[in-house]
Amino acid sequence: MKKSDFDAELRNRILPFWTRLIDYENGGFYGTVDFHLNIDPKSPKGGVIGARHLWSFSTVYEYTKVVQHLEMARHAYAFLKNKLWDPVYGGIYWLVDYQGNPLIPVKHIYAQSFALYGLSEYTRVTKDQEALEQAVSLFHLIEKKCFDSVSGGYFEEFSTDWQRKDNEVLGEGRSAVFTTNSHLHLLEAYTNLYRVWPNASLLEKIHHLLDLFQDKIFNNQEHYCHVAFQRNWKPVNDTFSFGHDIETSWLVADTLDKIGADRPKIDIINKQIAAKVAAEGMAGDGALLDAKVKGKVLPVRVWWVEAEAVIGFYNAFQLTGNKDYISLSERVWHYIQKSFLDPRPNGEWYARLDENGHPTSNQIISANIADEWKGCYHNTRMCLEMIKRLPE
Numbered sequence: 001m002k003k004s005d006f007d008a009e010l011r012n013r014i015l016p017f018w019t020r021l022i023d024y025e026n027g028g029f030y031g032t033v034d035f036h037l038n039i040d041p042k043s044p045k046g047g048v049i050g051a052r053h054l055w056s057f058s059t060v061y062e063y064t065k066v067v068q069h070l071e072m073a074r075h076a077y078a079f080l081k082n083k084l085w086d087p088v089y090g091g092i093y094w095l096v097d098y099q100g101n102p103l104i105p106v107k108h109i110y111a112q113s114f115a116l117y118g119l120s121e122y123t124r125v126t127k128d129q130e131a132l133e134q135a136v137s138l139f140h141l142i143e144k145k146c147f148d149s150v151s152g153g154y155f156e157e158f159s160t161d162w163q164r165k166d167n168e169v170l171g172e173g174r175s176a177v178f179t180t181n182s183h184l185h186l187l188e189a190y191t192n193l194y195r196v197w198p199n200a201s202l203l204e205k206i207h208h209l210l211d212l213f214q215d216k217i218f219n220n221q222e223h224y225c226h227v228a229f230q231r232n233w234k235p236v237n238d239t240f241s242f243g244h245d246i247e248t249s250w251l252v253a254d255t256l257d258k259i260g261a262d263r264p265k266i267d268i269i270n271k272q273i274a275a276k277v278a279a280e281g282m283a284g285d286g287a288l289l290d291a292k293v294k295g296k297v298l299p300v301r302v303w304w305v306e307a308e309a310v311i312g313f314y315n316a317f318q319l320t321g322n323k324d325y326i327s328l329s330e331r332v333w334h335y336i337q338k339s340f341l342d343p344r345p346n347g348e349w350y351a352r353l354d355e356n357g358h359p360t361s362n363q364i365i366s367a368n369i370a371d372e373w374k375g376c377y378h379n380t381r382m383c384l385e386m387i388k389r390l391p392e
Helices: 003-019 047-064 067-084 109-126 129-145 180-196 200-217 242-259 264-281 303-320 324-340 377-389
Strands: 102-104 239-241 291-293
Touching: 003 047, 003 067, 003 377, 047 067, 047 109, 047 377, 067 109, 109 129, 109 180, 129 180, 180 200, 180 242, 200 242, 200 264, 239 242, 242 264, 242 291, 242 303, 264 303, 264 324, 303 324, 303 377
Parallel strands: none
Antiparallel strands: 239 291
């Protein structure tokens, strides 16, 4: 693996694909590109993906210094501020139509976390004070509406006017009061906000989230993270998500680095998670598999899981000095190059592959090349992280 490989992937495939999807008429980006690369200009636009576009083009501009990428970031910011943001109750909507009118106006902490992540990155790169003020106000809103002082967790799904409701839109089931996924990305967002707003109360909340990962989310006997919990932090299902765990191991390490914290127990946990994923999640063809559910490993390969594995295994090498992790990172990267990169003109990455390396979908999850879940966040971040981490 070389820095130039990831620079070329970013500049020659990922960014050209997503820049073609900008919707100049209605704002934001076109919501769907199907498997056959047909753009649907009237498809809905997700709050999560809109916020991820904001983060992606903001951080890309810092790297490339290409003015077009700054314009894309400004375009994404305008859509979040003017269409995704609720001017009455605050926070961003889960889903809007192609013109920006609310379709699913619920407020979910997962979407709010990515809005905060995108706003803070846009602030960091552009020094825009209005975006900073919006980010800080969103932090206070999350703490006021979502934090549960009884359990220490963060409630996740709410009505438009912030009345708590069942956790439905994220897909872990109504019995899941707290999810690892939401708490991980809240930690990610708070960490990024701290880079532009080093506030003591924010730092306290970051450490609190780290405590939750250490004491509630991580299984100290089995060395993996449970994915969902009741309010008393009792796990509600038997799932080992290889992708989320390898992502957790490096994002938590990144938090420690960015806030300058010395948390030896969490350092050990990050190493244990990576070792567990490497031992149980790797396929013989070099891919990282999706998850193990009730003892059964799911054979599907998912685009974002592979991207996170490249970073996560390399991060494990940096934490441990064990060069076997470099080999794992390289294996996954080579699998991506061989199987996930779409060779068709104007293609990007396939979303999901079966055990034979063929694009696949099911009744719940589509094979779309772009939609409210599939964006440029994971693979853009993979490229930028590997450019930063690899030696010259």
